[in-house]
Amino acid sequence: MIEVRELVKEYNTKKGKVIGVDNVSLTIQKGEIYGIVGYSGAGKSSLIRCLNLLEKPTTGRVLIDGIDLTTLNNKELRQARLKVGMIFQHFHLISSKTVFENVAFALKAASKSKHEISHRVDELLEMVGLSDKKEVFPSQLSGGQKQRVGIARALANEPSVLLCDEATSALDPSTTKSILTLLKKINHELGLTIVLITHEMEVVKEICDRLAVMQDGRVVEEGPVYDIFADPTQPLTKSFINTVLQFDLPEHLINNRKGTIIKIHFKGEIAEESVVSDVLQQYKVKGNILHGKIEYIKEKPLGIFMMEVSGDEEEVQKAIEYIKRRTQQLEVIQYVN
Ligand SMILES: Nc1ncnc2c1ncn2[C@@H]1O[C@H](COP(=O)(O)OP(=O)(O)OP(=O)(O)O)[C@@H](O)[C@H]1O
Ligand SMILES: [Mg+2]
CATH class of the missing domain: 3.30.70.260 (ACT domain)
Structure with missing residues (x-):
């Protein structure tokens, strides 16, 4: 379970303070697929990056499975971070390393033996359907395949949470569908909690259990996806839903x-x-x-x-x-x- 309590993230810039997240409290249940939507600059990435302390919250708390990440020292935090995997819009693979080495990298960071690493990478590549691409470099892969490598790498240390920041935004609709199917499979088979940022309501409709709508750093609407689609209260939520369910007649x-x-x-x-x-x-x-x-x-x-x-x-x-x-x-x- 992820508990976010009164989270504030401010950035100090040359032009002064910029608010990324403005007092957000959320509870994400174990095994849930939780969507976050909002327009550009709403604070989605700031929020998700605070969930693994990639960004340090200015104030507020983030608890994962009851452990308050904001109170940990560096060593404890490194350990806790192994339990939170993350995937990105532009994959962030190391271009000079093969698919095998990219995934193995995450395991080396967790000080696994050579034998353990080799076995685990095979297992992960099989799970994401890339067993035949082990020795290939990222430049030889399609976008969807690159994201599968990203997913394998994120799952390497058996995390309990997977954070996805616009993980399908660089992909075409059919590749997006195949990645969503893979995420659903992982969620189902491993009981993994998934937090997913997207600007596509199709993605939310397809895969999410709950949804938070963000605007200006705040969560303006939150709840089960069906309820939000059936009864949106905020104009912003309505405009997102209209992108999928457009009912107005000419x-x-x-x-x-x-x-x-x-x-x-x-x-x-x-x-x-x-x-x-x-x-x-x-x-x-x-x-x-x-x-x-x-x-x-x-x-x-x-x-x-x-x-x-x-x-x-x-x-x-x-x-x-x-x-x-x-x-x-x-x-x-x-x-x-
Ligand atoms: N490193 C940073 N330094 C200064 N300001 C930042 C930084 N990161 C984000 N911000 C600001 O915080 C606010 C929220 O940005 P954030 O990247 O979280 O939005 P987002 O919802 O992820 O947008 P997008 O959909 O474009 O990715 C914006 O005003 C942004 O300019
Ligand atoms: Mg973002």
């Missing part, structure tokens, strides 16, 4: 309609019920679906529909009330008079 389509236009959110089980056909059977109204989408987030459905309802005014009202009762979330985009 204005000309709305303006040319004769009926009342409603937007319905279906959350949880209700997304799999026949609310729309039920309403059309029970009331004398016509329903015309203008737009619809069901996304599956952590295998739970989240549906959004835009529908034009027309007919006798009283019946339309009743139909709308009925849908509202069943779905809880209904927004009238345009009334007919």
Whole structure:
């Protein structure tokens, strides 16, 4: 478990103090995949780098499995850091060393014997699917393969936490998917806690259990990914979610309609019920679906529909009330008079 308590990170620059992290408190459970999103400069890297004390927090505490890293001396900190692996956007491999040597490097730092190192590197390369690239140099690898080496190196000393700073941002969508699949596998098989910074909500949707949204050094929204997608409260969160779930209709389509236009959110089980056909059977109204989408987030459905309802005014009202009762979330985009 990772506990961040009232963490502040300030940088002293020539132009004065710059705030990287502004009083953040978070709890990340063991075995969780925890996403952090935010625009450039929000403080994501500053925060994640404080989790292994790559950056020293100005004030506040960081506890990993109950140990407060901010109180450790240098030797204890080196030991504690072995339990926190990290991967980066641009991989940070040593270009003059082979794949084997890059991974072995992390084990040498932990004073492992030659035999142990050789055995462990083989095991790690097998885990990330690169057994055949052992003697190859980084320049001969694709981006996805380089990140697999980064992952093998990060896992070398059997960490309990893996920190990922934009680990898929330099990769194309299909390579991103394969790296996310690998991260999920590692999380599942090794019970590893993963903290993942990204600016892509697709990545969050695909893999994260919980999410924190950062702005100006602060966490402005935090919670289970499904809940945040279903009910975002902050404008910033909404704008991130819109990148995946874009539901707004072009204005000309709305303006040319004769009926009342409603937007319905279906959350949880209700997304799999026949609310729309039920309403059309029970009331004398016509329903015309203008737009619809069901996304599956952590295998739970989240549906959004835009529908034009027309007919006798009283019946339309009743139909709308009925849908509202069943779905809880209904927004009238345009009334007919
Ligand atoms: N080493 C540093 N020295 C001075 N200021 C820094 C340093 N690192 C980060 N900052 C500042 O701290 C703030 C947060 O930066 P940070 O790199 O944590 O943001 P980020 O969310 O990771 O952004 P990006 O998405 O661009 O990577 C910014 O204002 C940045 O300029
Ligand atoms: Mg960053």
